[in-house]
Amino acid sequence: MSIAKRRLSPEESRGMALAAARDLLIETGPQSVTLKAVAGRIGRTHANLLHHFGSASGLQKALAAYLSDEVCGMIAQAIQKSRTGEGSVRDIVDLTFDAFDKQGGAALWSWMMLTGNEDALDPIVDAIHALVDDIGEAGHDDREKHDDTLALVLMALGDALIGDRLSGSLGLPRDSARDMAERQLADALERWKCEHES
Amino acid sequence: MSIAKRRLSPEESRGMALAAARDLLIETGPQSVTLKAVAGRIGRTHANLLHHFGSASGLQKALAAYLSDEVCGMIAQAIQKSRTGEGSVRDIVDLTFDAFDKQGGAALWSWMMLTGNEDALDPIVDAIHALVDDIGEAGHDDREKHDDTLALVLMALGDALIGDRLSGSLGLPRDSARDMAERQLADALERWKCEHES
DNA sequence: AGGGCTGCTTACATAAATGTCAATAGCGAA
DNA sequence: TTCGCTATTGACATTTATGTAAGCAGCCCT
Numbered sequence: 001m002s003i004a005k006r007r008l009s010p011e012e013s014r015g016m017a018l019a020a021a022r023d024l025l026i027e028t029g030p031q032s033v034t035l036k037a038v039a040g041r042i043g044r045t046h047a048n049l050l051h052h053f054g055s056a057s058g059l060q061k062a063l064a065a066y067l068s069d070e071v072c073g074m075i076a077q078a079i080q081k082s083r084t085g086e087g088s089v090r091d092i093v094d095l096t097f098d099a100f101d102k103q104g105g106a107a108l109w110s111w112m113m114l115t116g117n118e119d120a121l122d123p124i125v126d127a128i129h130a131l132v133d134d135i136g137e138a139g140h141d142d143r144e145k146h147d148d149t150l151a152l153v154l155m156a157l158g159d160a161l162i163g164d165r166l167s168g169s170l171g172l173p174r175d176s177a178r179d180m181a182e183r184q185l186a187d188a189l190e191r192w193k194c195e196h197e198s
Numbered sequence: 199m200s201i202a203k204r205r206l207s208p209e210e211s212r213g214m215a216l217a218a219a220r221d222l223l224i225e226t227g228p229q230s231v232t233l234k235a236v237a238g239r240i241g242r243t244h245a246n247l248l249h250h251f252g253s254a255s256g257l258q259k260a261l262a263a264y265l266s267d268e269v270c271g272m273i274a275q276a277i278q279k280s281r282t283g284e285g286s287v288r289d290i291v292d293l294t295f296d297a298f299d300k301q302g303g304a305a306l307w308s309w310m311m312l313t314g315n316e317d318a319l320d321p322i323v324d325a326i327h328a329l330v331d332d333i334g335e336a337g338h339d340d341r342e343k344h345d346d347t348l349a350l351v352l353m354a355l356g357d358a359l360i361g362d363r364l365s366g367s368l369g370l371p372r373d374s375a376r377d378m379a380e381r382q383l384a385d386a387l388e389r390w391k392c393e394h395e396s
Numbered sequence: 397a398g399g400g401c402t403g404c405t406t407a408c409a410t411a412a413a414t415g416t417c418a419a420t421a422g423c424g425a426a
Numbered sequence: 427t428t429c430g431c432t433a434t435t436g437a438c439a440t441t442t443a444t445g446t447a448a449g450c451a452g453c454c455c456t
Binding site for chain 2: 123153155158
């Protein structure tokens with residue numbers, strides 16, 4: 001067997017590196033997303049990542065865009081299900097919470113806040129904006145819609161960061177935050193509906 | 199005038215260093231809380247901080263305890279006001295949100311999550327627990343009480359992290375998250391009251 | 397006033413992250 | 427098969443954060 005290294009296309013290399021960086025970010029936090037650590041995960045050297053991404057901050061920006069795409073994809077799913085009417089309120093809540101938790105949205109957002117790289121978050125904000133504009137029936141008060149969406153997103157982010165710890169301490173089941181969010185969103189939808197009929 | 203440095207007591211030095219570290223944490227994030235940066239703020243050297251705190255992680259632990267005390271103090275205020283009945287619902291919401299935002303609770307929590315130093319958060323979690331046990335009238339369902347408190351804290355943390363950015367994007371006033379939380383908490387208190395009477 | 401305790405500093409050492417550059421070596425194309 | 431392009435690497439250099447050790451210098455105490 002050859003000890004020689006397979007030569008990957010730039011797209012392959014970047015894709016593998018970003019996936020590894022994403023896993024590192026979710027598993028052990030932003031601190032551990034270094035050139036050396038990411039390179040080690042894909043059997044390359046840190047100089048290789050510099051070749052493909054130009055700089056460490058280049059890798060960070062690419063990772064932010066990559067994660068934004070994933071999170072936006074999940075939100076787009078929520079929009080689709082909501083439109084066709086096959087999605088339950090709980091589905092929307094779960095998708096939103098998962099986007100921040102399992103998909104690494106919370107870790108990304110925290111990281112960007114820490115590094116002062118807030119511009120990288122624009123795509124996610126835009127996607128959330130689109131979700132708000134499309135969800136539920138049209139024609140009711142935008143202000144209320146935005147308020148309820150804001151509450152949902154804030155709870156999803158908070159839950160991803162400290163939900164595990166806090167709910168455990170309060171003796172609540174792990175998904176009680178999702179239950180709360182589901183209840184509040186259901187109330188909001190009902191409220192919107194009534195206003196629309198009246 | 200003498201260029202000689204005034205000699206501070208260990209308590210003074212530690213106090214000044216922790217205040218400087220807290221400001222740095224809130225202003226520019228956990229990354230910038232380094233021995234050199236903190237020392238520079240109080241006109242000392244990084245070796246001085248090592249002398250007083252033993253190590254960088256010693257400073258981190260001390261800062262976590264320091265901020266925990268501040269946050270717990272604010273929560274204790276909320277408990278007092280709630281007990282004597284002079285505190286409005288909005289006061290409780292504002293105190294909670296400020297504890298995470300202006301007091302640096304959110305920055306601290308994010309930092310601890312990133313550095314895997316979650317034990318330092320125990321005091322805050324305990325204080326929140328105490329707040330929950332004391333707030334409102336006694337005798338009603340603990341589960342619901344805990345649920346509503348969880349929602350309040352999660353929204354406060356989320357708002358401190360991304361509230362500014364998200365509410366701006368959605369065209370909402372900056373304090374709309376607090377308005378939402380106030381509404382939800384008022385509903386919850388009303389609900390608890392009714393259950394207690396029935 | 398003088399001596400000891402210790403806050404404080406300077407100088408040096410170390411480790412990790414980032415970045416540069418020349419050289420090597422796959423892989424497709426002629 | 428050979429050639430050229432470029433992905434890849436190893437060996438540097440630099441910066442920053444952390445840590446160590448020895449000496450200087452306030453301040454209290456006698």
